Amino acid sequence: MNARRLLAGPLGAILLALVLMAAAMLVAGVSPVDGFAALFAGALGGPNQIAETLVQTTALLFPALGICLAFRAGLFNIGAEGQLLIGGLFAGAVGSHYAMPAIVAFFVLLLCGFVGGGLWGGIAGVMRAKFGANEIISTLMLNFVAVFFASYLVVGPLRSPLATGAETAPLPPSEWLPILIPNSRLSIALLVAIALAILLRFVFSKTVFGYDLRAAGEAPEAARRNGVNMARMNVLAMTLSGAIAGIGGATIVTGVLHRFNTQLSPGYGYTAIAVALVGDLDPLWICVAAFGFGILEAGGLAMQASAQVPKDAIRVIEGLVIVVLAARRFVATQTEKTTA
Amino acid sequence: MAVDGVDLDLYAGEIHALVGENGAGKSTLANIAFGTVKPDAGTVQASGTIGLVHQHFELVGRLRVWQNILLGREPRRGLVIDAAGAKARVLQLASDNGLEIDPDAFVEDLPIGIQQRVELLRELQREPSVLLLDEPTAALAPAEIASFFTTITHLAERGTAIMIVTHKLQEVISYSVRTSVMRHGKIVGSMLTASTTLDDIAREMVGGEIPAVADRAPTTPRPCLSVRDFSAGSGSNRVTEVSFDVQGGEIVGVAGVEGNGQSPLADALAGVATYTGTLTISSSKKRPGVIPQDRHREALVMPWSIVENAILGRQHDPGVQKGALLDRKVARADAESIVERLDVRAASVDVPIKTLSGGNQQKVVVGRALLGEPDLVLAYQPTRGIDVGAAALVQSRLMEARNAGAAVLLVSFELDEILTLADRILVLYRGNIVGTFDRAEIDRAQIGRLMAGSK
Numbered sequence: 034m035n036a037r038r039l040l041a042g043p044l045g046a047i048l049l050a051l052v053l054m055a056a057a058m059l060v061a062g063v064s065p066v067d068g069f070a071a072l073f074a075g076a077l078g079g080p081n082q083i084a085e086t087l088v089q090t091t092a093l094l095f096p097a098l099g100i101c102l103a104f105r106a107g108l109f110n111i112g113a114e115g116q117l118l119i120g121g122l123f124a125g126a127v128g129s130h131y132a133m134p135a136i137v138a139f140f141v142l143l144l145c146g147f148v149g150g151g152l153w154g155g156i157a158g159v160m161r162a163k164f165g166a167n168e169i170i171s172t173l174m175l176n177f178v179a180v181f182f183a184s185y186l187v188v189g190p191l192r193s194p195l196a197t198g199a200e201t202a203p204l205p206p207s208e209w210l211p212i213l214i215p216n217s218r219l220s221i222a223l224l225v226a227i228a229l230a231i232l233l234r235f236v237f238s239k240t241v242f243g244y245d246l247r248a249a250g251e252a253p254e255a256a257r258r259n260g261v262n263m264a265r266m267n268v269l270a271m272t273l274s275g276a277i278a279g280i281g282g283a284t285i286v287t288g289v290l291h292r293f294n295t296q297l298s299p300g301y302g303y304t305a306i307a308v309a310l311v312g313d314l315d316p317l318w319i320c321v322a323a324f325g326f327g328i329l330e331a332g333g334l335a336m337q338a339s340a341q342v343p344k345d346a347i348r349v350i351e352g353l354v355i356v357v358l359a360a361r362r363f364v365a366t367q368t369e370k371t372t373a
Numbered sequence: 374m375a376v377d378g379v380d381l382d383l384y385a386g387e388i389h390a391l392v393g394e395n396g397a398g399k400s401t402l403a404n405i406a407f408g409t410v411k412p413d414a415g416t417v418q419a420s421g422t423i424g425l426v427h428q429h430f431e432l433v434g435r436l437r438v439w440q441n442i443l444l445g446r447e448p449r450r451g452l453v454i455d456a457a458g459a460k461a462r463v464l465q466l467a468s469d470n471g472l473e474i475d476p477d478a479f480v481e482d483l484p485i486g487i488q489q490r491v492e493l494l495r496e497l498q499r500e501p502s503v504l505l506l507d508e509p510t511a512a513l514a515p516a517e518i519a520s521f522f523t524t525i526t527h528l529a530e531r532g533t534a535i536m537i538v539t540h541k542l543q544e545v546i547s548y549s550v551r552t553s554v555m556r557h558g559k560i561v562g563s564m565l566t567a568s569t570t571l572d573d574i575a576r577e578m579v580g581g582e583i584p585a586v587a588d589r590a591p592t593t594p595r596p597c598l599s600v601r602d603f604s605a606g607s608g609s610n611r612v613t614e615v616s617f618d619v620q621g622g623e624i625v626g627v628a629g630v631e632g633n634g635q636s637p638l639a640d641a642l643a644g645v646a647t648y649t650g651t652l653t654i655s656s657s658k659k660r661p662g663v664i665p666q667d668r669h670r671e672a673l674v675m676p677w678s679i680v681e682n683a684i685l686g687r688q689h690d691p692g693v694q695k696g697a698l699l700d701r702k703v704a705r706a707d708a709e710s711i712v713e714r715l716d717v718r719a720a721s722v723d724v725p726i727k728t729l730s731g732g733n734q735q736k737v738v739v740g741r742a743l744l745g746e747p748d749l750v751l752a753y754q755p756t757r758g759i760d761v762g763a764a765a766l767v768q769s770r771l772m773e774a775r776n777a778g779a780a781v782l783l784v785s786f787e788l789d790e791i792l793t794l795a796d797r798i799l800v801l802y803r804g805n806i807v808g809t810f811d812r813a814e815i816d817r818a819q820i821g822r823l824m825a826g827s828k
Binding site for chain 2: 241251
């Protein structure tokens with residue numbers, strides 16, 4: 034991405050959203066300087082704040098990478114939230130039921146997340162491939178199914194007899210992800226996510242699978258006529274997309290909560306859509322975008338506490354970013370149509 | 374700049390032909406005159422309203438003829454549309470202009486020629502003093518073309534100024550009073566048609582001599598493609614139990630008006646659509662070389678480079694695929710070979726293909742199809758929408774493939790292209806082969822009649 038394109042697109046969208054948010058603060062009677070100062074102090078003011086920002090970054094990065102893969106294949110996966118939740122559910126159910134040594138737990142529980150999320154994404158992929166079901170609708174609806182399904186399990190079969198709320202039993206400490214910064218919640222999940230981003234970029238640019246996937250996304254008819262099995266690609270891309278989000282859910286269980294409950298995600302799977310778009314669907318830029326949104330997520334609470342700006346104002350920024358980027362894409366396609 | 378400093382006068386009672394190559398700026402000029410495109414500088418003046426008939430009709434297929442003609446101006450009776458009054462108005466309009474039409478027919482059921490009549494009537498009911506027609510004969514059979522020109526000649530005689538935008542020079546010579554030639558956005562010549570010749574206009578259009586197509590060399594036929602009782606497609610656009618052969622070393626041209634089964638035939642032969650019947654391909658190669666109809670949608674990934682596009686379709690072949698990875702060196706070598714053989718004008722093989730002109734994009738598609746010397750080449754409208762120079766190059770490469778022993782099936786809606794290239798011509802009408810001509814016995818008029826469905 035060159036500087037001009039960055040400014041015309043993602044960066045411009047963020048700047049515009051920040052300006053609008055400053056205006057909203059003014060209307061609410063808060064000085065934007067105070068508001069933003071509180072936001073950035075809360076997110077980057079010290080090692081603990083930075084660690085918490087990176088925890089949020091990690092939680093956003095997995096679903097954003099999953100969404101990136103689906104979008105690149107031309108599939109609008111809006112269901113990362115549900116895929117993340119089911120991934121976490123699988124990891125929590127297995128992890129709380131079996132005690133495993135650390136190294137085994139690391140792989141097995143991430144695999145559980147991969148399988149759970151993959152299954153959830155794969156359902157939408159199969160529905161699209163077999164019946165032509167619109168994946169935007171099916172993935173969105175499956176988010177609700179995921180929440181209620183998980184809720185049922187944690188108040189019923191999976192509920193810990195010792196727990197006060199609706200959650201599984203805690204995972205044994207041997208299964209917890211190692212912590213990167215002492216006395217913080219930041220685990221090695223961040224490194225897993227970054228490694229995944231690098232791997233994804235490699236897959237896109239160097240492998241035949243990545244070539245087929247991008248062809249399917251950029252020019253489905255040309256892809257179909259030139260050796261890409263579109264039905265298979267739809268299933269595969271949705272499955273992998275969900276699986277990546279599912280790993281993210283598993284890392285929240287093994288790295289942060291050490292148990293599964295349905296409050297696992299405050300909407301990471303939705304915010305991740307904005308992250309993926311701001312990152313221009315490029316895995317490495319998505320890492321940068323996830324950090325930016327991590328600042329907002331982590332700093333939002335501090336802003337609420339010290340500047341009396343409600344945390345929900347952060348959602349306003351995220352919403353505005355999506356609207357601006359979507360509008361830009363719409364304008365771009367319309368312009369292409371009229372000049373063609 | 375699409376149109377640059379153009380002065381053009383249209384006179385009442387005259388048919389004025391605006392000719393030029395694709396991309397010369399003809400359509401843009403028509404759109405400026407009509408008002409859909411705003412000029413950066415300059416003015417358009419007319420003594421009355423201006424009407425425009427688009428190259429691609431802007432009709433609602435599922436509405437009836439009268440509903441389309443009066444769309445937005447329906448006569449009302451209270452809150453409801455006065456259907457009887459509307460139909461009467463349409464019939465009156467049709468008879469005033471000497472055009473026969475059934476106001477109750479659904480537009481999507483009508484042949485293209487009649488649909489165009491609907492489009493024309495819709496413009497005429499606004500009684501324009503100037504009527505612009507953008508490539509009005511592009512989708513018409515030869516017989517329909519003659520009747521179309523009778524209609525507009527009649528209109529001109531009654532005082533309408535008419536401009537037809539076209540690239541078919543024979544029609545210009547036959548029907549227009551004045552001719553203006555556009556090249557690179559400028560009008561490079563304006564003349565009375567009677568005082569010029571077809572060759573002069575063509576040279577003016579291209580800005581030099583017309584490039585020649587490669588010569589036809591003697592070949593030894595051998596069986597390559599054999600099709601028996603072959604059916605494909607659905608609805609009105611399908612082929613029904615057709616049988617034909619294409620030998621190695623010959624070009625078989627499929628002549629016909631668009632929508633008579635060409636697309637399902639080509640798609641089924643290319644292996645991307647289902648069919649019934651038997652299809653036998655005797656070839657030592659893994660797949661035929663395919664030039665699909667729509668290069669943007671079916672052949673190329675527009676944001677990708679020439680390198681990435683060069684291997685599309687062969688990405689799973691051993692040699693291109695190395696383990697799970699793509700061999701970029703192979704892709705680059707293929708891209709460079711395409712660029713060299715087809716004289717593709719691009720800054721480098723790494724630029725996105727969407728930055729190339731249409732002609733150069735098509736050269737990439739053709740070059741890719743001919744990579745590895747396929748025994749069978751399926752070419753569907755291989756020169757659609759590209760300039761004369763690029764078209765001659767593409768046609769030459771197809772002829773050379775034939776001379777080297779390839780079997781070439783050429784589907785084209787331009788009869789002239791088929792007459793130039795084909796060793797044998799099949800005429801396709803409503804999914805059936807209604808005529809077969811060897812090169813020696815070609816009868817242009819007879820082919821034209823068969824294309825329109827008469828004997």
